[in-house]
Amino acid sequence: MIQLLFFVVFAEAFVAFLLMVKIGPLRELVMNGLDQVKMRKGTVLTIAGTMSVILFSNWVSIVKIQNKGAKIGTMTPMDQVLWRTHLLEASLMGFSLYLGFLIDRMHHHLQKLINLRKNGGSSKKQVEKLEAEKLQLKENEEKAKEEINKMQKEISNLSESLKKLKLESKEKDKKIEVAEAHVASLQKQSADLLLEYDRLLEDNQNLQAQTKNRLFRG
Numbered sequence: 001m002i003q004l005l006f007f008v009v010f011a012e013a014f015v016a017f018l019l020m021v022k023i024g025p026l027r028e029l030v031m032n033g034l035d036q037v038k039m040r041k042g043t044v045l046t047i048a049g050t051m052s053v054i055l056f057s058n059w060v061s062i063v064k065i066q067n068k069g070a071k072i073g074t075m076t077p078m079d080q081v082l083w084r085t086h087l088l089e090a091s092l093m094g095f096s097l098y099l100g101f102l103i104d105r106m107h108h109h110l111q112k113l114i115n116l117r118k119n120g121g122s123s124k125k126q127v128e129k130l131e132a133e134k135l136q137l138k139e140n141e142e143k144a145k146e147e148i149n150k151m152q153k154e155i156s157n158l159s160e161s162l163k164k165l166k167l168e169s170k171e172k173d174k175k176i177e178v179a180e181a182h183v184a185s186l187q188k189q190s191a192d193l194l195l196e197y198d199r200l201l202e203d204n205q206n207l208q209a210q211t212k213n214r215l216f217r218g
Contacts, residue, residue, distance in 0.1 A: 002085070005092035012099035019106045027110075034107045048100065051093050058090035 018030045037044060065083045069075035075083065 002088060002092065005089060005096060008096050009092055009099065012096060012103060016099060016103050016106065019103065019110060031107065031110065031114075034103070038107075048097065051097060055090055055093040055097070058086040058093070061086045062090065 015030055015034075018026050021027075062083060065075065065079050065086070069079060
């Protein structure tokens with residue numbers, strides 16, 4: 001029993017050492033082995049429970065032997081051998097349980113660390129992707145600003161052209177008004193001349209008629 005406990009303690013110490021110190025692929029092998037062991041959680045708990053019961057039994061035996069020696073005043077050689085045996089077994093079992101708990105916690109925290117590194121790698125990729133998208137957005141924003149400035153310049157040029165066209169249109173309207181006034185004036189003058197022409201024609205006809213009458217009387 002003691003030899004088996006020594007073997008278990010040394011095996012657990014070796015496993016704990018491999019978990020603490022990374023030696024090639026040994027840590028990964030130990031982690032995979034512990035994953036397989038934890039999948040059989042019921043068996044592990046049964047072994048730990050059995051060892052705890054045996055440990056408690058050894059401590060009870062140690063207390064009984066000590067009480068017996070206290071009553072007698074001394075312990076017999078047999079009691080001393082039993083006391084030392086139970087004490088060694090209890091110490092080895094306690095240390096074995098402690099190492100088992102330590103290995104379980106180390107495995108748990110290493111698993112968390114591995115997951116955090118994986119998540120950190122994916123987070124780093126996401127951050128790089130976001131930075132690339134940010135740069136792309138910045139470039140698009142600069143292009144949009146350039147387009148806006150270009151459109152503003154075009155709008156400014158069009159506004160100036162529109163102002164020029166309005167001024168030219170006003171000047172043309174004024175010219176048209178002046179021309180229309182001139183045409184109206186010419187039309188009025190033409191009408192006056194026609195009236196004068198008709199009056200002169202009528203006077204001429206009257207003179208011709210008077211001349212004919214005089215000739216006819218003479």
